[in-house]
Amino acid sequence: MKNILIIGAGASGMICAIEASKNINNHITIIDKNSVLGKKLLITGNGKCNFTNLEFDKDNLGKYYNNTIVKDVFDRFDNIDLIKYFENLGILSYQFDRGNNKYIYPLTNKSKDVLNTFKRHLNKTNINILLNKKIIDIYFNKKFIVKTLDENIFEFDYVVLATGGLSGFVDDEPKNTHYFSDKLNLKLIKPLSGLCALKSDDFLISGIKSFRSFCKISLFINDEIKKTESGEIQFNNHYLSGIPIFQVSSIAARALDMNKNVSVSIDFLDMSYNTNKNSKEFLLSKINKLADYTVYNFLLGIVNEQLIYKYIKILNINNEKTIKNLNSVELEKLINLLLNYRLKILGTQTFKDAQITLGGIDVSEINIKNFMSKKIKNLFLVGEMLDIDGICGGYNLQFAFSSGYLCGNFLRND
Ligand SMILES: Cc1cc2nc3c(=O)[nH]c(=O)nc-3n(C[C@H](O)[C@H](O)[C@H](O)COP(=O)(O)OP(=O)(O)OC[C@H]3O[C@@H](n4cnc5c(N)ncnc54)[C@H](O)[C@@H]3O)c2cc1C
Structure with a gap:
């Protein structure tokens, strides 16, 4: 009989437990510090659980960090396998296309239904579920000895660390405690906030009330363009947010951590129906057509009104000045404000407001075939606690489920 502890009842821990329990000789305990199972799963995809994506090229996994x-x-458990796995559990799904993405959600559009299905399957087995138990210590001495905050001590032959990252809900514990990296001598890559808003003290967004606008944004690192995204941007006082910003935020976070110069440029016209992908030509024709308009009236209908006042201040012109009366420098400046407004990025949101954690336990610590530690036999590491992350769109849950499934499968068959 294998006496197995899984620490963390999130996506990776729950699927791992279900798979490992298919061997009746396994005695499995799953422990979570929360009072409920799968607390984070519940809030994914705005409560709808975007668990994978069909826009997925296994030979070009640029959507992931550490993609080899x-x-x-994914060669062993990919998006199609996950959709089928969910179906076998009883969860049907649908595909939602937007841009290049083919997001997959449960047909009922509710993460609660996904979670309840997982709970039902966990409860059907003889898995021992312990909630409200935070593991604070773990060491290996012939067996794994784990200690909880409420001073319980348990012994296990096998341990799976499925403790996720630091994002979403955070307590103030030091980062190496969360990852047990000191206790187990595991190499920790510095955790950083990922898939999150970017901070800027640029004049354009200082003091504004939040609004949304469809734009194209480009991320620059040391003045070199790294990534371009289009979609709905949320402009907040000192923060840029929204999916396009999230999609560039992980590159920005890593660059900021290396003290590189990070900036985001915004093209406010690119997504307009009429631009035909050339915002400059479109803007110039609009300037010609509406030359009699005041700058204020010209900008109304292009950008949010709050930005118009900012632009007029930046241009240092009179409110009543018309487009045709702008001198060439002012006109060029106006074009740049609309098509290439560059904001210096100073940081990211904190872990609490980030969707994922970059960094984590170095992947060189594990044997990727079964997720077992190379240093400590029968210690396994899965999910977001590893230094692997994907962009928004179901890619992170996919990795959590894939790694948890494969590890559970190994424990089932080993
Ligand atoms: C707001 C939000 C929305 C998201 N939306 C999506 C989405 O739509 N699609 C997507 O792919 N990804 C999404 N993500 C990311 C996704 O939720 C994570 O990548 C995924 O949940 C990671 O799974 P995991 O099992 O590795 O970790 P988690 O789900 O974080 O589970 C880890 C578990 O371990 C427990 N734990 C940690 N330390 C201890 C300890 N010491 N003792 C006991 N228990 C412990 C935690 O309480 C937790 O339950 C979102 C994240 C957030 C915050």
Whole structure:
């Protein structure tokens, strides 16, 4: 009989437990510090659980950091396998297309239904579920000895660390405590906030009330363009947010951590129906047509009114000045404000407001075939606690489920 502890009842821990429990000789305990199972799963995809994506090229996994490892994992359990796995559990799904993405959600559009299905399957087995128990210590001495905050001590032959990252809900514990990296001598890559808003003290967004606008944004690192995204941007006082910003935020976070110069440029016209992908030509024709308009009236209908006042201040012109009366420098400046407004990025949101954690336990610590530690036999690491992350769109849950499934499968068959 294998006496197995899984620490963390999130996506990776729950699927791992279900798979490992298919061997009746396994005695499994799953422990979570929360009072409920799958607390984070519940809030994913705005409560709808975007659990994977069909826009997925296994030979070009640019959507992931550490993607060679990810390829090896998805060669054995990919998005189609996950959709089928959910179906076998009883969860049907649908595809929602937007831009290049083919997001997959449960047909009922509710993460609660996904979670309840997982709970039902966990409860059907003889898995021992312990909630409200935070593991604070773990060491190996012939067996794994784990200690909880409420001073319980347990012994296990096998331990799976499925403790996720630091994002979403955070307590103030030091980062290496969360990852047990000191206790177990595991190499920790510095955790950083990922898939999150970017901070800027640029004049354009200082003091504004939040609004949304469809734009194209480009991320620059040390003046070199790294990534371009289009979609709905949320402008907040000192923060840029929204999916396009999230999609560039992980590159920005890593660059900021290396003290590089990070900026985001915004094209406010690119997504207009009429631009035909050339915002400059479109803008110039509009300037010609509406030359009699005041700058204020010209900008109304292009950008949010709050930005118009900012632009007029930046241009340092009179409110009544018309487009045709702008001198060439002012006109060029106006064009740049609309098509290429560059904001210096100073930081990211904190872990609490970030969707994922970059960094985590170095992937070189594990054997990717079964997720077992190379240093400590029968210790396994899965999910977001590893230094692997994907962009928004179901890619992170996919990795959590794939790694948890494969590890559970190994424990089932080993
Ligand atoms: C707001 C939000 C929305 C998101 N939306 C999506 C989405 O739509 N699609 C997507 O792919 N990804 C999404 N993500 C990311 C996704 O939720 C995570 O990547 C995924 O949940 C990671 O799964 P995991 O099992 O590795 O970790 P988690 O789900 O974080 O589970 C880890 C578990 O371990 C427990 N734990 C940690 N430390 C201890 C300890 N010491 N003792 C006991 N228990 C412990 C935690 O309480 C937790 O339950 C979202 C994240 C957030 C915050």
